[in-house]
Amino acid sequence: EGATVAVPEGQDSWLLNVELHDFIETSDVSFEKDGSVVKRSVHGRDVYAKCQALGTCQLHLDGVHDGREAVTAVTAVTATLGCGELCDALEAVVLQMREHEVAEVTADAELCDWTTGTTGQSSNFKLEVQKYEPGDGE
Numbered sequence: 001e002g003a004t005v006a007v008p009e010g011q012d013s014w015l016l017n018v019e020l021h022d023f024i025e026t027s028d029v030s031f032e033k034d035g036s037v038v039k040r041s042v043h044g045r046d047v048y049a050k051c052q053a054l055g056t057c058q059l060h061l062d063g064v065h066d067g068r069e070a071v072t073a074v075t076a077v078t079a080t081l082g083c084g085e086l087c088d089a090l091e092a093v094v095l096q097m098r099e100h101e102v103a104e105v106t107a108d109a110e111l112c113d114w115t116t117g118t119t120g121q122s123s124n125f126k127l128e129v130q131k132y133e134p135g136d137g138e
Contacts, residue, residue, distance in 0.1 A: 029096040036108040037092045042126075044101030051094050053082035054135030059094065062126040080135065087112050089123065099132035 007014055030037040051057055061075040079085035081094060089107035097103060105127050112123045 027096070029092050031088070031092050036111060037089050038106045039093050039096060040104040040106075041097075042102045042104055044098055044103075046098070048099040048101070049132050049134065050098050051081060051096075051129060051132050052134070053095070054080060054137065056080050056133045056135065057094055057129055058131035059090070060128040060130050061090075062128075063124075090127075093127060094129065097127075097129050099129050102126065102128045 024041060026038065026040045028035050028037070029039045057079060059077045059079070061077065077086070077090075079090075081091065086094065089105070089111040092111075093103065093105050093107075103126070105123075105125055107123050109122055
């Protein structure tokens, strides 16, 4: 959000030092690049390992909504990537994340197993990669 700063009377200008603490990036992470899964990175650093196929991730999902109502509250999941243990939406997002990264995700409902029987067109949730262990060959 922007801020307004008033220059004190008698001064022509101010010098402001700004420090960037977080860089928020929004990207299409769907396998088809059709906007069906969108990730908004809230917190992450390039110094941590990037999740890759056959690696094992410990995930934390918070507040899955189908656009109208809560589908699940908080869920912890441990899975090996690329082995069919996650729904397509989670798989697509996690493969674009790093350990300790937090993201807000919007995904088409049909890509998420937990939306069966709900009426919304998309799912929204917060996702954190709490731990990542590289798989064989990494």
